[in-house]
Amino acid sequence: MSIKKMTTLALYTVIALTIFVIESALPPLVPIPGIKLGLANIVTLLLLKNYSPGETFLVLIMRIVLSVFFAGQAMSLLYSLAGGLFCFAAMYAVNRFLSGKFLFVTSIIGALFHNAGQLLVAFLITSTTAVFLYAPYLILSGTITGLFTGLCAHFAQKYLLPHMKRNT
Amino acid sequence: MSDKTSSSKRNSKEYRKALILICFVMVLCALSVFLIVFRRNQDKNSYAAYIYSDGELQTTIDLSQITETQDITFYDETGGYNIIRVSYGKIEVIEANCPDKVCVHMGAIHSSAVPIVCLPHKLVIVLKENGIKAPDTITY
Structure with a gap:
């Protein structure tokens, strides 16, 4: 990996981390736990489209591990990791399936799988099936927030990335 | 084009x-x-009422099964009484001979939020939800 690539990826990690920290400082939109916009996913989406899956994975893992130091408890690492890995796997598959087009669809599927991964961890930790009663709410919210972050990524791709590419 | x-x-x-x-x-x-x-x-209205007298469970009434309003009277050892009115989805004390009548003034309850308590007669009415309950914020 060249120095230039490493620096670029570090820059993306910082962007994702900043978005994540700012978002976690915002008050929750709805009183149901586990529902948030997931704006840091914008960076993952952009990387998935413009860089290789391995590099995306690297940035994602770095962001999750670092975010625990900045804004979370040790327990949330497990949730974030499970959600992040599920999300990445699903988004990678969908992105390949759609050959990089329709980023917002990729984002929606990613958000749904992110929620599914977190529910699974919650189930494994508490070992109560009652956590799956949350699934309908999480599917609805995941679709909406996934669409939102997907559109953010779409417009970032369209208007921001050309400038970033030119300068790097 | x-x-x-x-x-x-x-x-x-x-x-x-x-x-x-x-x-x-x-x-x-x-x-x-x-x-x-x-x-x-x-x-909706899937609650059961648990009636305790002096700390012991007297009866349970499934409020979702009640079709007609009915009155039940409970006596304690000292001759005090409470008349409890049970309707579909709610329960209340309509009459009592206790000095303060807190239980009567409380009105009807529909949820497990607050129980009806008559301290002089040691009577407690608690509503509990039927069936499975979703985990609250703390468990999540």
Whole structure:
């Protein structure tokens, strides 16, 4: 990996981390736990489209591990990791399936799988099936927030990335 | 020209694949809305009343099974009484010979939030939800 690539990826990690920290400082939109916009996913989406899956994975893992130091408890690492890995796997598959087009669809599927991964961890930790009663709410919210972050990524791709590419 | 590009975009393979995925997501959404509404209706008034006298459970009444309003009188050892009115989904004390009448002034309760307590007669009426309960914020 060249120095230039490493620096670029570090820059993306910082962007994702900043978005994540700012978002976690915002008050929750709805009183149901586990529902948030997931704006840091914008960076993952952009990387998935413009860089290789391995590099995306690297940035994602770095962001999750670092975010625990900045804004979370040790327990949330497990949730974030499970959600992040599920999300990445699903988004990678969908992105390949759609050959990089329709980023917002990729984002929606990613958000749904992110929620599914977190529910699974919650189930494994508490070992109560009652956590799956949350699934309908999480599917609805995941679709909406996934669409939102997907559109953010779409417009970032369209208007921001050309400038970033030119300068790097 | 622009018409041609948009039509070719519309007929592209990715467009159809994306449509399939969107349909899949929409079906999931519809299903979850249905589940939420279904559960809402099921949960309504599904409470059982637990009546304790001097700390001992006297009777339980499933408030979702009550079709007609009925009155039940409870006596304690010292001759005090409370007349309890049970209706569909709610329960109240309508009359008592205790000095303060806190239980009567409390009115009817519909949820497990606050119990009815008559301290002079050591009578407690608690509502508890029937069936499974979703985890609260703390357990999550």
